[in-house]
Amino acid sequence: MVNDNKLYFSDYTTISQKVKYRFLWSIAIFFALLAFLFNSPAEIIDGQLKILFSPANLTTDYFALANVGATLLNSAIMTAHAIMLIKMTRAKVNGPVIAAVLTVAAFSFFGKNLYNSTPIVVGAFAYAKITEVPTERSLLAALFGTALGPLVSEISFNIGLSLPEGIFFGYIAGLIAGFVIPSLAKHFVGFTKGFSVYNIGFTCGVVGTIFTSLLRSTGRSIEPVSVLSSGNNQPFTIIFLTLFxxxxxxxxxxxxxxxxxxxxxxxxxxxxxxxxxxxxxxxxxxxxxxxxxxxxxxxxxxxxxxxxxxxxxxxxxxxxxxxxxxxxxxxxxxxxxxxxxxxxxxxxxxxxxxxxxxxxxxxxxxxxxxxxxxxxxxxxxxxxxxxxxxxxxxxxxxxxxxxxxxxxxxxxxxxxxxxxxxxxxxxxxxxxxxxxxxxxxxxx
Known part of the structure; x- marks a missing residue:
């Protein structure tokens, strides 16, 4: 039974949308507070700049690229950004939305940031606007589609273009990628018949392969990388076991x-x-x-x-x-x-x-x-x-x-x-x- 504010699901309780939003916000706040336990504000700001303006190809561990505090704050910022997009589209917090928000939080530890995600989100919502469908229908594509964030960073900072050219062409590529993801994702779900739950991951793989092929055809080298950290097992085992x-x-x-x-x-x-x-x-x-x-x-x-x-x-x-x-x-x-x-x-x-x-x-x-x-x-x-x-x-x-x-x-x-x-x-x-x-x- 569903009404405007609540979802009745058991004999024991009725959980409001507010509680579900608070759950998502608690994760963003948790990571933001943790950030300052690991690094000073100056170190975090310096690390944030490195995260925002560096290539982010798989596998770029932001712990190693910047520092732990900057990475945690990056995840908190991206999580908050995702929640605000949900609010903006007036979507209800359901299973797919929770999966999308936590996936954004997850990949903000290696590869996603506000700079490289923004054009993809804008592209996905532009698709909704042009095709005259509710923006809510492009929400999941916008959030999951940020998997192609490294495309934006790679073109912006790593293929030899001047900074203005890199930013311009990186954002154009991100807008195009975001725009095509919603329609392609609908079709590709039939390819796997729903037996791979990362359907947009497969879609992004196809789109990413096309972009990579085009860039390689111009003589650019686009390769996976391996920038990894170590030595954080004890604190993060305690942190995540406590969270769970x-x-x-x-x-x-x-x-x-x-x-x-x-x-x-x-x-x-x-x-x-x-x-x-x-x-x-x-x-x-x-x-x-x-x-x-x-x-x-x-x-x-x-x-x-x-x-x-x-x-x-x-x-x-x-x-x-x-x-x-x-x-x-x-x-x-x-x-x-x-x-x-x-x-x-x-x-x-x-x-x-x-x-x-x-x-x-x-x-x-x-x-x-x-x-x-x-x-x-x-x-x-x-x-x-x-x-x-x-x-x-x-x-x-x-x-x-x-x-x-x-x-x-x-x-x-x-x-x-x-x-x-x-x-x-x-x-x-x-x-x-x-x-x-x-x-x-x-x-x-």
Missing amino acids: AFMLIAGLYFNDWTLNGYASLLKHTGQLSTDYLETNGFSVTLINMALLGFITVFYALFHGGEINGPVIGGILTVVGFGAFGKHIRNVLPILIGVSLMGYLNDYDMSATGVVIAGLFGTTIAPIAGRYGTLIGILAGAFHLSVVSNTGYLHGGINLYNNGFAGGFVAAIMIPLLEAVEYQKGKKLAMREPVDPQEEIEVEI
């Missing part, structure tokens, strides 16, 4: 201190579009997000990974999509599959690239949700092989490289799985006894 503990407590509080409804959430496959706020309520969704947070932190630590910018990005993205398609039952098989493939092929499992392949690889969690644990493990293993080779195509200017790779994994596996399932269904039907009366009716 508060989320879990809040979820339990709103859910009358029970886990009622969580078993129901775990029955969803997660296939696009599964909004857990709509199907199971805000309280159960918060519980799910918190549990995914704990699992992803321990996954990174188990493999000896560094809790750096990209890994934090992976953790927060999984947590965000805990409101929109992911849960512990469909995520764990993917993580296991990536790990098994890594060990079998002698990968360095502590390497940031491998750790985030597992975290972001959960984009294909709905495959495990629909077809079971063993198929999910196989999908995770396949994903690690594919994602290791897709970064070159777009040169790192698409931050959602795993979304790009996951789209291919889903597009290849799902038709095969559907064909096998169909044949099994036919064989089962052939073995079932035929009702004599039905047989007579068919003959007549």
Whole structure:
């Protein structure tokens, strides 16, 4: 039952839109306050300038490029910017919106900033204006589409143009990218049939590949990079376990201190579009997000990974999509599959690239949700092989490289799985006894 201000979802409570906005604002404020525990205001300002005016291709860890405080403040600013866009479009806070805001917060640790995101957001809303659709319909494309922020930074600061030319052509490229993403994303969801929840990630991969190809044709070199930090495991393990503990407590509080409804959430496959706020309520969704947070932190630590910018990005993205398609039952098989493939092929499992392949690889969690644990493990293993080779195509200017790779994994596996399932269904039907009366009716 929905009214103007509230969504009734359980026997225990009614959560207003104000509470959901406060939840999102609390994350922005939390990161902003943390920033000044790590660095002085002068260091943070200096770091912010480095973040804003440097190329941001995968994988540029802002901890290493600038400093921890500047990175946290960048994430806080980008999170606040996303929330204000939601307010501007008068959209309601639902599962996809929470996923989008936390994804923006996540990638603001490595690759996104206010400078390179702005033209993409403007382009997406320009599409809504020109096609005369409500701006709310372009909101998710605007927020997720900032995956192509490095395209703007790369053209602005790294291909040899003068600063005015770089800014001009970088913003033109960003506007074009933002403008085409909404319409392309609608069509590409059919390519994966909703089994990769980072649909706009796949879209951005295609758009990024086209832009990279055009730039390379002019003799420019566009390549992924590896700028990574280390040594922050202890503080950020404590920070994120504390954050997720508060989320879990809040979820339990709103859910009358029970886990009622969580078993129901775990029955969803997660296939696009599964909004857990709509199907199971805000309280159960918060519980799910918190549990995914704990699992992803321990996954990174188990493999000896560094809790750096990209890994934090992976953790927060999984947590965000805990409101929109992911849960512990469909995520764990993917993580296991990536790990098994890594060990079998002698990968360095502590390497940031491998750790985030597992975290972001959960984009294909709905495959495990629909077809079971063993198929999910196989999908995770396949994903690690594919994602290791897709970064070159777009040169790192698409931050959602795993979304790009996951789209291919889903597009290849799902038709095969559907064909096998169909044949099994036919064989089962052939073995079932035929009702004599039905047989007579068919003959007549």
